[in-house]
Amino acid sequence: MFRYTLGRLLSGVITVWFIATATFLAMHAVPGDPLMNEKATTAEIRENLARKYGLDRPLPEQYVIYLSNMIQGDFGISFTQQNRRVNDIIKDHFPVSAALGILAITFAALGGILWGAITALYRNQLPDIIIMFLVILGISVPSFVFAALGQLLLVNLNQWFGTSILPVAGWGTFSHMLMPSLVLGLGTMALLTRLMRSSMLEVVNEDFIKTAKAKGLSPQRIFFKHQLRNAILPVVTVLGPQIAAITTGGFVVELVFAIPGLGRYFVQAVQQLDYTVIMGTTVFYGAFLVLMVILVDIIYGFIDPRVRLK
């Protein structure tokens, strides 16, 4: 177990290094540099700025400096936001994205398991048909449409009641988080519902369910103790990749709901070619995702006794 975790972590570190290198190369392949804006008016100023940020050195040297700083946990100073450290940007804005993502994945997982179980229980009956129709909608409609519709719904609700029930945009309190995270989780929820449904239907035919019935257990007990617990396993496996998908979708939701998350800073940084911010956010996100996938795999080992980690 320990050796497995260690091995996974080691390969995770290599992966993060790969991400850093790929980002570095892709970033420098973009024509232009961060000093192209109006600040560097003359060649002299430009040269001085380049020296200050170390852009005058050859690329391999920049790469080595960058990597060694990164190992020490220092992502450098932003080019466009004067004197702001990339670490601070991440520290200020990542918790926002993370809170949004965690709430979204909670909504998605709880909703997916619940709806999936219900559809399996009422197979081919009205609840199943209705929920599966909604699931198809959830998979087919892009997240930004949901975000826009969600905001529209809030506007109308607030107008209808005459007071602000939930804030339409912005960030700060828990009520600000509800609608964006629900919207963000919808696609994943639809996916998990489908998965949960088929998994539940598969479990129903297993021998241990027959045994449980034969033992005379109550239907509720069979449902919760035997069926649900076994059916959840495949859902857990896809949670890892889905966390990545949710952070991706987070960009749009942050944009629509005016949430100060990391996504917006990244898009901005790419447009302005803010090297340090691009590197910092990408490597940080990459490391976070890698860690999440490893975590989910380890948790899976705990949940499913059949999977003994070697």
Added chain:
Amino acid sequence: MNTLRTLTEADFQPAPSQDNLEQISRPSLSYWQDAWIRLKKNTRALISLYLIVGLAFFTLIGPWIWTKDPAAQDLDQISQAPALPKTALLVKDFEPSATPIDTTHPPAPSGYPDALDAVTGLTVLGTPTTQSVRLSWSPVDQAGGYSVYRSESAPEGLMGLGLPLASLTAGNIVGFEDRLNLKSQTYYYSIIPTDGFDEFDVVSTLEVSPQQSITVSQALERQLIDSDDRPGQTVQLAFHPLGTDYLGRDMLARLMQGARVSLFIGVVAPLIYVLFGVFYGGFAGYLGGTTDQVLMRFADFVVALPFLLFMILFKIAFGIGPGESGILPMLIALILLLWPATARLVRGQVLRIREQGYIEAARLLGGGPSYLIARHIIPNTMGVILVTLTFAVPSAIFTEAFLSFIGMGVAPPTPSWGSMCNEGVKTMLSHPHELFFPALFISITVLAFNLLGDGLTEALDSKMRSKE
């Protein structure tokens, strides 16, 4: 099969010949024929297939039938909701009309009035058109002026009067000509008498529905009429079955052109990267050993790249110079990032198939590697590849839409469904059709490919064969 059947004489006849005993009575079906039969039984998959064919027609043939230029602006009909063809009244070019002044009335009150009567006799002079609405009313005793308001919804008393159009500062000016951005819809004009400075709490409201109109010179300029047409006639305006966007561009034409972009990326990118993944994964799986390890390790790294961040980064890195539509960089970025999933899948399949008995048998019978790959391994992975391809299309379309939505995708003026959504979301409240149609097309396309993918998965699953 419990129903009883009446037995007849024929059932007791001996089989005619002993030669045909081993013959299979029905023609044997190939795997693909069998899958096709199963797919045809799946109504949802079949409908999706028709939808996809319809979309292909819409994209490829559509612009030949609906020849409107997707970039042309129709300035008479901006943000026009879907409607039947409209006509417009030809009116003369603007000639300033004299300010209606009631000379029998004093321009200013003699003192400071405590109260004023509401305006009476509020009417429209002439035909109200979208070129001008001319209001007229009777002067109010002791009034020193009037305020004119215009609203798109009926005001409630003094609330919701809408846009202040004018403050007239003489009690004997008893008319106003509104020429401010009029559309062919209902307006509510409110007149409030003032003492020259302050408004009084009385209001008169008139409902006016101006007729869509166009001036002769405008109509000539847009080639709607020949020069000899006279004002007062009606002319046919350009027809926009799905309305126009915020710049007056025809939505249907833009949706067709946008479909070309969205579907091109959605179909071509998966085709290329699935093909690459098949070769990569097949190569790794067939060779096995260290080569396999190294190749798959690299694929694992690429999978770990944060998809959207790299999509944006690559998109910019490959985008060369201004004036480009941004389709090619997006295509390259998608291919670079998404091939490993297929590679992994195909490798797994190849590894599994390689160990199967029939491969062993074929090898023992003298089949060489190229024969094995071409005759056994590729046909047996085809099903999985086809399903992957079907599911890859919606995800590519989503990615394109998503990037265009955050403004990192296809550059304007090239429309794509995603960028149309991006534009539509800004006017969502006032003109919902600008968001609705592109979003609908994305959803239908994604839905069709998803359902077809589901159907294919079931149809190509050889386990299903034994169940029937």
